[in-house]
Amino acid sequence: MIKAVFAAALAFSLSAAAPALADPAVVMAPGGAGGGYDAMARLPFEAMSKEGIFTDGATFTNKGGAGGTIGLAEFIGANRGNDNAVMSMGVILVGGILLNSSPVTLDDVTPLVRLTNDTGVVAVATDSPIKTVDDLVNAMKENLGAVSIGGGSAGGVDHIVMALIAKESGLEPARLNYIPYDSGAEAVTALGGGAVSVAVSGVSEFKPMADAGRIRIIAVTSEGRVEGIDAPSLKEAGLNVVVGNWRGIVGAPDMSAEGRTMWLDRFAKMHDSAAWKDILVKQGWEDAYLAGDDFVAFLNDEKTRIGEILKEAGLTK
Amino acid sequence: MDAITGLMNGFSVALQPQNLFWAFVGTFMGTAIGVLPGIGPALTIALLLPVTVYIEPTAAFIMFAGILYGAMYGGSTTSILLNTPGESGAMMTALEGNKMARQGRGAAALCTAAIGSFVAGTIGTLGITFLAPPIAELAFIFKPQDYFALMLLAFLSVSVVMGTSKVRGFIALFLGLSLGVVGIDKQTGLQRLTFGVPDLMDGVEMTVVLVSLFAIGETLYVASRFGFQKPNLNPLAGGIWMTKEDWKRSWKPWLRGTLFGFPIGALPAGGAEIPTFLSYTVERSLTKHPEEFGHGAIEGVAGPEAANNAAAAGILVPLLTLGLPTSATAAILLAAFQNYGLQPGPLLFINSADLVWGLIASLYVGNLMLLVLNLPLAGLWVRLLFIPRPYLYAGILIFSLVGIWGVSNSWVDLAMMAGVGVLGYTMRVYDFPIAPVLIGLILGPMAEVQMRRALAVGQGDPMVFVSTPLSAVLVAVSALILIVPALLQWRRTRKIDMPDETAGV
Structure with missing residues (x-):
């Protein structure tokens, strides 16, 4: 496997569109240090590095506030076309964009994977x-x-x-x-x-x-009960409310097709790795892996759903 | 007692040679990053998180604790010698400390800062050892109105004592407050004073203003006055050690600073800045040498330096006892705990006693190490001032620019540095105090959030601000601070029956 990765990396280093081999990834966490987006930015890279899937390291930037749109704006502004740049994100960002009438949206970035749900x-x-x-x-x-x-x-x-x-x-x-x-x-x-x-x-x-x-x-707020918690779901209690705080990773705006495939490949390997399973257990995260086009479709549904919820709830116009 | 046996075991862990080595690495790195503008302990520990894969947990946390304490030590050095604080917690130290350095008493200022940090760090660590659970409860007791009252107190007390002219002081304060409202309002998501610049959406970075006002402003000022000023006074004129008088004037501020720093550091919205403001104010009002304040009073160095180190100890309290990260640094430490599959909180003391007590013991060791590292260095650091000023200030300029660029990679920040630097220069030329700008910038947004939270909880009833005993007392004290000096002056002027020109301090 290491050989395959090496070969892939070599191939990429030869192609003009790919980033330089020893470039550390540029990773944005649109939330403060120690928070959910921060962990979602750092831990996948920890797992990838442990398993030898991606070992060039990464530079992390934390930029919180306004539902993550400040970090998103910075990510989009600084990394257009950078195949080496990814950002952690999640459902809060989907809502935050609408609520803050953000000038930048998730249409500008390249969706990659959904990884967890809380x-x-x-x-x-x-x-x-x-x-x-x-x-x-x-x-x-x-x-x-x-x-x-x-x-x-x-x-x-x-x-x-x-x-x-x-x-x-x-x-x-x-x-x-x-x-x-x-x-x-x-x-x-x-x-x-x-x-x-x-x-x-x-x-x-x-x-x-x-x-x-x-x-x-x-x-x-899940469909059913959660193990270890002595409380009903809202649905059981008679309110039709099911909301999950899912998180995932998106790539830079205008990421090349090669770049996207490269990252999807890395995340697929990471998802199957022992290191990632270990992290899921330690962090108490539910696995919610959804990659590529499936994630794009899910993200579009979620954008519509949340847009409607917020509008109905009177939170946006 | 449990704590004692635990601590003894902890020392047996912390004193193992490899752990001593990690403590040294941490304290050394901490001191270095404290000296460098812009880079704080949170960022450094975040950058070092990946090493948790390679070294065992006890060693990692011993190193991280050294960084945390070391950064507070290091921050004082550049504040005192060069009037360029690297961290916001060291800002108040610059006020008196730099004046002392200019009188050739830089070494004494560095010593009182180092010993004060040691005293406060040690008392803070004793607090973690024996008082952690009750102190951690403060986090639950403080309501938004209490935070607001605490910030109001810090605000008023510090504005009243700042500078030589009230008008100039308030102008500076309002400059800071207006810088503080820039950015997206977190409660409603509305943009304020961003002028459509995305980099401003996150607000004005405090470090940028801190470094520009002090370092850039100072550099411009020195450059503009270079030709007129007398040649350097011998920086060692005041000796390389504290005099008996210095000791006498320092020990009480050390203890009082610790009393402010430790509990406020343990609060979720406390931080290291507020205790340094309060400590400075208190020392200024209690001193027997009021005429020296503003011209290099040692109390004004001893108190705030103790306060910021005690605050650094304070942030570990809710983290270790409740698993609550109350600051950026604590949040990174929590992430480090989770990397090892450990959940801080009451159970940590039971499940990983070796690690917790090893960490606590290493805080004592690290503190001592910092003292040993810093005291002899005080005389050496002061010799920095023998460097010809053109080289010295060129160096400061470069370090500041690199520091700010390294943190944010933002051109807007660099442009702002230039603008704010010129502002800092202008303020120096026209004798405006610098610190109120930063006080406004730090406290303004915090106070606003807490005020709005309190009003939301109280559904708009203004009485909510005095609805808890703590908030009522703090608001009353704030009111007294505002009224009593005015009242005294009014009585004095009535007695003498003529305006008193010198009372407007």
Whole structure:
């Protein structure tokens, strides 16, 4: 296998369109260090390097804010036609582009793979009077503004979850008292300390705190239940809300066909590798591998779906 | 007691030769990056994350901890000697420290900074050893209104004591505040003052302003005045060690700085800057030598330097005890833990006791190492000032430009450096204080976010700002800071029955 990679690399180094052999990849993470996009940018390269799939190293840039559109703009601006540049992204970016009327969109980049999915959780403080999804809906019906909600960036997947809960319950999603936090750590301390009444985040970010008895998870946002969490899915609780926080990788704008094939090949190998499986377990990520044209189709569906959700929810015009 | 046995085991891990070596590598690298403008501990550890594949976890974390502490040590050196802080936490150190260096007392300033860092780092590490769980609880106790009140206090206290002229001080502060609103508003996604420049969407990078105002402004100023100034005063005129008087004036600020730094560093939205602002203010108001402040008071170096090192210890508290990363550096450390399949939090102390206690013990070792590394170097660093100024400042200029370019690779940042550098020069020429610009830029956006969060939680009721005991006390103290000096002056002028020109400090 190493021989094959070497041969492939040699072939690429000979072709004019390919990047220089020892060029480290240029990787953008459109979120702060330590966050989901950051891990999605770094860990695949760690796996690829461990398995000898891609060993030229990588330079990582973290650029968070505004649902990831700031990082996207920078990525597009700096890397047009660069076969060596990739960016981590996910569903939050899809929404962020619409919400921020971003001048750049995902139409500008080259979709490569979807790699993981993180189920969301809705949680309350341990001593909260809200104990079930019904309680939450009733409290929201009683006084929507009094239920302050902590979560990720405005219009992000956490916000969409709450908007859909409101819509399903016949409430006006635009009037939610939604308070965006920069990190899951900030949101979880705000919830545990009683600064907000309910918070939404990913399983991986909230489960340790729930296990430690700091917060209580009242629902998960997947179709069914999640192993190890004693809470129903929103669907089971009677609300037709299923939202996944999926993440993946896109390539630079105007990436050449050779460049795209090269990366798809690398990710396919990485996905089958032991190192990647190890990372999935360590990070508590669900495998959601979807590559190439399938991913392009999925991404287009997702763009439409989220565009509609946000519009219906009154978050965009 | 558990902590003691744990710590003893930790020392047996940390004192193994290979771990001592990694501690040395970390502290040395940390000191170096602290000296270099623009490059901080978060970036360095992020760049080093791949080594976690090759070295065992204990060694890696010992090295990372050394980088974290070392960066805070190193930041003071250039602040004091060259008036060019490399990190925002070292900014307050430059105010008095550089004035001391200009009087030939640079070595004493470096010593008090190094010993203060050691004292604060050691007390902070003791805090991690014995007080971590209760201190970590602060993260849950602080609500948005408490953060806002804390920032209000930092704001008012620091603006009141800054500079020689209130008008100039406030103009500088508002310059900083307006730089702070540039970028996409994170709460609504609206763009503010970006003028369609994508590079500005993320806001004005604090490091760019810090380095330009201080380093570029200083370089231009020195260049423009070079012909007029007297030849260099001997940088070693004040000796290479602290005098008895220096010790007497330093030890209390060290302890007070630590008291600010450690708990605030442990807060999710705390950071290293706010404690240095508060420490500087407190030292300035408590000092027996108020006339020296602004002209090289050693308290103004000792306090903030202790505060920023204690804050560096503070950020490890919620990370180790709760698994909560409360700063960029902590977030990278968390990523490193996860690379090893470790989840920081209460269970880490049970499942990986060797690693945690080894890390904590290595903090003591690293601190001592930094002291040993830095004290003898103080006399050596000061000799940097013997370099002829044209060469010295050309070097500063190049290091600053490379530092900023290396961090962002953005032409807009370089252009902004030139613009802000000229601004820094103009401010020096017309005697405007520089620090309030950065205080506004750092605190403004933080205070805005917390204020809006507090109002959202309180559904628009302004009483939310005094709704918790902590916020009420902090708001009251802030009000006193604003009212009492004015009241005193009013009484004085009434008694004397003529305006007092000198009271407007």
